[in-house]
Amino acid sequence: xxxxxxxxxxxxxxxxxxxxxxxxxxxxxxxxxxxxxxxxxxxxxxxxxxxxxxxxxxxxxxxxxxxxxxxxxxxxxxxxxxxxxxxxxxxxxxxxxxxxxxxxxxxxxxxxxxxxxxxxxxxxxxxxxxxxxxxxxxxxxxxxxxxxxxxxxxxxxxxxxxxxxxxxxxxxxxxxxxxxxxxxxxxxxxx
Amino acid sequence: xxxxxxxxxxxxxxxxxxxxxxxxxxxxxxxxxxxxxxxxxxxxxxxxxxxxxxxxxxxxxxxxxxxxxxxxxxxxxxxxxxxxxxxxxxxxxxxxxxxxxxxxxxxxxxxxxxxxxxxxxxxxxxxxxxxxxxxxxxxxxxxxxxxxxxxxxxxxxxxxxxxxxxxxxxxxxxxxxxxxxxxxxxxxxxxxxxxxxxxxxxxxxxxxxxxxxxxxxxxxxxxxxxxxxxxxxxxxxxxxxxxxxxxxxxxxxxxxxxxxxxxxxxxxxxxxxxxxxxxxxxxxxxxxxxxxxxxxxxxxxxxxxxxxxxxxxxxxxxxxxxxxxxxxxxxxxxxxxxxxxxxxxxxxxxxxxxxxxxxxxxxxxxxxxxxxxxxxxxxxxxxxxxxxxxxxxxxxxxxxxxxxxxxxxxxxxxxxxxxxxxxxxxxxxxxxxxxxxxxxxxxxxxxxxxxxxxxxxxxxxxxxxxxxxxxxxx
Numbered sequence: 189x190x191x192x193x194x195x196x197x198x199x200x201x202x203x204x205x206x207x208x209x210x211x212x213x214x215x216x217x218x219x220x221x222x223x224x225x226x227x228x229x230x231x232x233x234x235x236x237x238x239x240x241x242x243x244x245x246x247x248x249x250x251x252x253x254x255x256x257x258x259x260x261x262x263x264x265x266x267x268x269x270x271x272x273x274x275x276x277x278x279x280x281x282x283x284x285x286x287x288x289x290x291x292x293x294x295x296x297x298x299x300x301x302x303x304x305x306x307x308x309x310x311x312x313x314x315x316x317x318x319x320x321x322x323x324x325x326x327x328x329x330x331x332x333x334x335x336x337x338x339x340x341x342x343x344x345x346x347x348x349x350x351x352x353x354x355x356x357x358x359x360x361x362x363x364x365x366x367x368x369x370x371x372x373x374x375x376x377x378x379x
Numbered sequence: 380x381x382x383x384x385x386x387x388x389x390x391x392x393x394x395x396x397x398x399x400x401x402x403x404x405x406x407x408x409x410x411x412x413x414x415x416x417x418x419x420x421x422x423x424x425x426x427x428x429x430x431x432x433x434x435x436x437x438x439x440x441x442x443x444x445x446x447x448x449x450x451x452x453x454x455x456x457x458x459x460x461x462x463x464x465x466x467x468x469x470x471x472x473x474x475x476x477x478x479x480x481x482x483x484x485x486x487x488x489x490x491x492x493x494x495x496x497x498x499x500x501x502x503x504x505x506x507x508x509x510x511x512x513x514x515x516x517x518x519x520x521x522x523x524x525x526x527x528x529x530x531x532x533x534x535x536x537x538x539x540x541x542x543x544x545x546x547x548x549x550x551x552x553x554x555x556x557x558x559x560x561x562x563x564x565x566x567x568x569x570x571x572x573x574x575x576x577x578x579x580x581x582x583x584x585x586x587x588x589x590x591x592x593x594x595x596x597x598x599x600x601x602x603x604x605x606x607x608x609x610x611x612x613x614x615x616x617x618x619x620x621x622x623x624x625x626x627x628x629x630x631x632x633x634x635x636x637x638x639x640x641x642x643x644x645x646x647x648x649x650x651x652x653x654x655x656x657x658x659x660x661x662x663x664x665x666x667x668x669x670x671x672x673x674x675x676x677x678x679x680x681x682x683x684x685x686x687x688x689x690x691x692x693x694x695x696x697x698x699x700x701x702x703x704x705x706x707x708x709x710x711x712x713x714x715x716x717x718x719x720x721x722x723x724x725x726x727x728x729x730x731x732x733x734x735x736x737x738x739x740x741x742x743x744x745x746x747x748x749x750x751x752x753x754x755x756x757x758x759x760x761x762x763x764x765x766x767x768x769x770x771x772x773x774x775x776x777x778x779x780x781x782x783x784x785x786x787x788x789x790x791x792x793x794x795x796x797x798x799x800x801x802x803x804x805x806x807x808x809x810x811x812x813x814x815x816x817x818x819x820x821x822x823x824x825x826x827x828x829x830x831x832x833x834x835x836x837x838x839x840x841x842x843x844x845x846x847x848x849x850x851x852x853x
Contacts, residue, residue: 222537222539223579224579225560225561225579227560227561227562228559228560228561228579229561230561231541231542231543231544231558231559231561232541232542234544235503235542235544256561258561262562265562265563266561266562266563269546269563269564269740270503270543270544270545270546270563270564271544271545271546272503272544272545273544284504287730288465288466288730288734289465289466289662289666289716289718289727289730289731289734290465290466290622290623290716292726292730293623293624293716293718293719293722294623294624325504325545326463326465326547326734326737326738327463327464327465327466327467328504329462329463329467329468329470329471329502329504329505330468330471331465331466331467331468331620331622331628331714331716332468332620332622332628332629332630333628334466334622334623334628338504338506340506341506341507342506343506343507364506364507364510366507366510366511367510367514368510369509369510369513369514369517371513371540372542
């Protein structure tokens with residue numbers, strides 16, 4: 189990964205990004221009784237925050253740290269370790285293309301190339317209209333349906349480049365057609 | 380062979396995720412039996428069944444439970460549902476089709492180990508599966524299978540799902556524990572083992588989804604049934620996955636000891652390769668366990684496997700012992716990825732090397748550096764700028780990383796070394812042919828284009844090999 193240096197000491201207040209709302213904080217607090225330590229709520233807290241804000245902002249890292257009584261640096265340490273957390277703005281829908289050996293043998297590489305061309309972006313980037321972000325994933329554990337890709341929650345199986353137009357044109361291409369649990373959703377959504 | 384599937388009996392049954400359907404086929408009867416026994420007797424029965432962990436290492440679950448200290452107030456059970464080994468998806472099938480079988484297993488294991496709280500650590504990529512399992516947990520709570528005084532036995536157990544966020548190393552048991560505690564998933568130095576000091580510094584048991592899913596059946600069908608399945612030291616049924624360009628990719632259940640050939644070609648299993656192609660190489664235990672030569676090679680005339688000769692190795696039986704005769708690291712997850720005859724081994728090597736370079740957690744130097752150097756070298760070979768000495772270099776790197784040479788905290792680098800080493804050793808001729816076919820000038824151009832720092836390096840001819848000393852010193 190490329191080296192990016194940020195001077196966080198003198199960072200302007202408006203560059204910290206949005207913070208946690210009261211409802212998000214309440215939702216995070218609801219996880220506290222599950223664990224004997226506050227710090228263990230960190231991963232659920234980050235999932236909830238990312239669902240609500242689309243990414244983990246610097247301000248939300250500070251506020252999560254305060255809520256869970258841990259240093260903000262430790263929050264950032266965890267955020268940057270896991271590949272699912274985004275610190276920069278993310279599109280409304282995130283496309284994860286599987287690049288495991290099985291999917292590659294079944295044509296995953298070509299699928300990714302066509303998708304990049306269609307969206308006009310590279311891995312880790314977002315389309316200018318803010319609709320899609322693109323990333324690759326090591327294995328989506330759906331190898332019998334290779335090549336596969338995940339759009340937000342919905343898994344698309346056995347995707348050939350010819351299917352892409354249809355998938356991208358469908359406004360509900362990221363929605364599951366099944367009852368969901370709202371556990372990690374932003375408060376007020378879903379249900 | 381009349382084998383009746385048990386782990387996958389509800390796959391394809393309508394509404395199989397609901398409690399009613401699960402109970403209609405004898406669900407939670409095993410838990411009822413187990414909870415009527417003493418916890419110690421439950422452990423003894425699982426020990427007698429020799430239920431070996433299905434997550435990869437194959438450690439007997441019953442013996443793992445006996446490592447817990449006798450005097451303890453709190454015990455945690457971590458369920459490893461972080462299935463991140465490509466190309467494994469049997470846990471996904473269990474969670475998707477029969478979540479209550481897993482929950483019943485958690486209840487039995489929890490009772491046997493006197494667990495107070497069970498955490499299901501589920502990989503972040505499982506979206507649909509999370510909703511299914513969460514619904515099943517809610518149902519189980521409502522029906523009194525979790526919570527206080529379960530089945531009037533006086534036993535209390537809480538069960539929560541904890542979602543991961545995309546890290547292969549969190550499938551390692553201490554990496555999983557660290558991640559659950561809200562830290563980066565860096566594996567811990569052992570000892571102390573999790574059974575003594577694990578999650579939140581308390582005694583902890585970590586078991587795989589499939590291991591736990593086996594438990595109800597040991598209690599309902601009995602020890603004799605269980606011991607009648609499988610081979611000498613590998614008892615019980617196993618969910619095998621096969622993927623790649625086979626006619627019927629998917630997950631199939633069979634007793635332990637299925638041969639790789641049967642898994643790929645059997646009518647009830649993979650059903651052969653598409654377009655009648657042959658197998659060049661198969662990685663039978665998830666990618667980390669190493670590679671076997673396929674049937675593009677001649678048949679072995681003898682009975683003993685000989686990895687030094689170019690023979691077809693598909694007769695390897697997938698149990699905990701036979702894989703070692705073929706030089707594999709272990710059974711792993713018994714998920715085979717089949718590479719057909721027309722694939723380029725340079726691309727296969729590159730894909731594997733990239734995976735480990737991406738997923739090494741960066742804690743131990745030889746793994747962090749070794750995996751990224753393997754990736755760089757594999758990329759060079761795939762770009763058409765390989766050198767014969769690169770193959771020696773790859774083998775050299777793999778021999779100096781991992782727990783086996785005693786250099787790392789967890790087994791990830793062993794899992795990285797095995798496929799790379801076996802592929803380089805078994806397909807050395809093919810790699811050398813590619814390298815011989817390169818023009819030295821074009822290769823030098825590739826190197827200079829991809830790595831400007833290499834501009835002043837001498838152009839090495841395709842036949843150049845480093846002397847063994849040079850490799851050791853570098």
